[in-house]
Amino acid sequence: MSAITFFATTDLERIVEFYIETVGADVWLEQPDCTILKYDNQLLGFCEREDADTEGILTFVADDRAGVDEMHERLADRAREEPHENETYDIYQFFAADPDGRTVEFQTFLHPTDDV
Template sequence: MDGIVFFRTERLAEAVEFYTETVGADVWLEQPDCTILVAGDFRFGFCEREGAETDGTLTFVVDSRERVDLLHDRLHTVADESPRYNERYEIYQFFAEDPEGRTVEVQTFEHED
């Protein structure tokens, strides 16, 4: 079974540009007032509506610290701080914010010895 998470947006073109140009997602499907994006196995979409939906966190899971650092380089102007190891969840991560204020997380799972 597959799934898609949708968000209402008041700035469809800007959201699509941010996630494709900055985060690195691809357009999976264009619909009349919605765009569905894909990053690996993660599908998420934005639909032009009145009132943006900004709750929740879009978490992008990558395969290494190097990929986290690379995405941080792309997102540094909207990131909360530098990537860091989170002992509680055994992940290397950082948080950022998209153009409408949604929380974006980039992380990789790892175990410190």
Template sequence: MSGIVFFGTNNLMDLKDFYEIRVGCEVWLDQGDRIIFKKGNLLFGFSEQDEVDKEGIITFFYNNKEEVDRIYEKFKATAVSPPSIDEKYRIYHFFTNDPEGRKLEFQYFDHPVNRYLSGDDLLMKRRSIRNFIQTEIPEEILDQIFEVSRFAPTSRNSQSYYFKLIRDKETIDWLSKRRGENSAPIGMAPMAVAVCSDPGLSKRYVQDGCIAAYHFILSAWFLGLGTCWIAAMDREDVKKMLPIPEHHYVATITPLGFPESIPLDPPERKERDWFVRK
């Protein structure tokens, strides 16, 4: 189930321009005399009415302080004050108003938060993380990640994959040195996970393992954790160290932890027409 919060307005077109152009929302549904906007997984709408609803606060939150600073530059002239830290709630935020005087808040949570990403945000804004906060990951978060990850599809529903948790610091350090700088991110995280598959259960064990690994990576990002796909770890020495049966396949060994920071801008992507061949 989802929901929408509506506000009364008598200035619909100005609000459309403001929220679409200034705030960066998309029009989710235009019904003529009312418009519903989408920002991440937030749905909110304005309906033409005689009375204007100005109560409450519309809050938009971002992945890092830099994004808050960037949006502040757009509203510098009307902001109540520059962005600042609220120690009580551990947020970095500022306030401004929309054209009808509604209070808007733009903020960043300066601590891990529960899952909130929309589907398109999850797929388009996931980033590889190479530096991590050295904080132990709560077991309840790990449980949620693996509960979602077990639904990764496999050939003929073989369910041939599994996840090997690595918490021993000496083992993590050893793994981080197997491929030089390419595997170094493993050593920056509080734990690592090897995503493996059993060829005795599936003829398509390589595909099964890789799909499971990506499912895991998305699940981790959805729950606020960073990963980094470390390739070419399907090695005899690695399997002996963990230990993993020699005939099993290691799709990746990824670091896992809360990101120290999240890259602000995505890497440059080619246009859609390059990927779609007719």
């Protein structure tokens, strides 16, 4: 069994392009007014609506600090901060915003216990 998390967006084409071109997701399934994207083991659905869902945080986990730094370079104009260590959660991270204003986080675990 798997799961899909859906979000409303006011500009489906722009948000899909962002997650494919900038983040590196792939189209998993196209529907009439929704596109479901796959990023590693995560399925994200975006559907064209009058208002965007912008609550919550989409977190993308990199293999290492270099992966987080690379995403920060790609998202320099959208990043809200520099990558940094977060001792509370033992991660290296930064937050940014997608085209809808939704919070996205890019992180790596500094001392992972096992593969997810």
